[in-house]
Amino acid sequence: MSQKEFTFVAPETDMIFNVGGQIFETTASVLTKDSYSVLAAYCRVTENTPASRPAAADANPNPNPELKATLFEAESTSGIFFIDRDWWLFRHVLTYLRSNVLPNEYETLKELYVEAAFYRLESLQTAIENLPVDQVTNMSSQVQKTYPGLASAADATRGGLAAGAGKTATALNANIFDTTAFSATRS
Numbered sequence: 001m002s003q004k005e006f007t008f009v010a011p012e013t014d015m016i017f018n019v020g021g022q023i024f025e026t027t028a029s030v031l032t033k034d035s036y037s038v039l040a041a042y043c044r045v046t047e048n049t050p051a052s053r054p055a056a057a058d059a060n061p062n063p064n065p066e067l068k069a070t071l072f073e074a075e076s077t078s079g080i081f082f083i084d085r086d087w088w089l090f091r092h093v094l095t096y097l098r099s100n101v102l103p104n105e106y107e108t109l110k111e112l113y114v115e116a117a118f119y120r121l122e123s124l125q126t127a128i129e130n131l132p133v134d135q136v137t138n139m140s141s142q143v144q145k146t147y148p149g150l151a152s153a154a155d156a157t158r159g160g161l162a163a164g165a166g167k168t169a170t171a172l173n174a175n176i177f178d179t180t181a182f183s184a185t186r187s
Contacts, residue, residue, distance in 0.1 A: 008032050008043040015042060016080045022087035023080070030097045038119045039097075042072050042081055089115045096124050104137050113177075129177060 011029035018024075028043040074081050083090070092112050095101050103109060109128055116124035 006035055006040070007045050008035075008040070009045055013043070016074075016078075017042075017083055017090075018080050019083045019085055019090040020087035022090075024087075024090060024094060026094055026098075030094065033097050034121050034123045037121045039093075039121070085115065085118065086111075093119060093121065093124065096127065097121075100127070102127060102131060104135055106136050106138055109136065 009028045011027065011032070013028040014025060015028055015031055016023065016025050031037075031039040031043050034040060072081060089108075089112055092103055092108065093115060103112065109131070113125060113128045116122075116128065
């Protein structure tokens with residue numbers, strides 16, 4: 001028995017999301033790049049259910065009239081889907097889906113990996129896992145601190161304010177999640 005393929009709204013259908021209070025507009029073709037993801041599920045249509053497409057979908061009618069509704073319902077008056085997640089990370093999710101571009105900051109990549117798991121974006125998780133370490137900046141797992149009144153980080157280190165200061169991570173040909181690929185060295 002074969003699994004029935006998913007049916008999505010027309011690729012040019014406008015999709016509008018309110019993610020953590022920020023509005024994002026995209027198309028179904030972007031969201032369905034990873035067809036098993038939660039975002040693609042917003043574009044799936046089902047048979048024998050009442051029509052509940054947002055107003056934006058009226059401009060791009062579904063070529064299959066018997067397929068009437070998505071799995072998720074948009075807000076009835078605005079046609080906007082609400083997702084209670086971090087909008088700052090969602091912008092990176094959309095950037096990746098649109099153009100296969102990832103941020104290069106280590107902490108952002110770690111947070112984006114968790115978001116990719118939430119949205120079930122296996123392609124994004126794989127891209128992050130396979131990103132070479134030499135393409136990532138700021139491999140520090142600590143937030144960089146500045147101390148008012150001190151001329152440099154070296155002054156803070158001399159004063160004993162920065163725990164672990166003076167350590168740098170050296171990459172040894174690995175991806176960003178390979179913890180065995182880093183060695184701490186004292187400067």
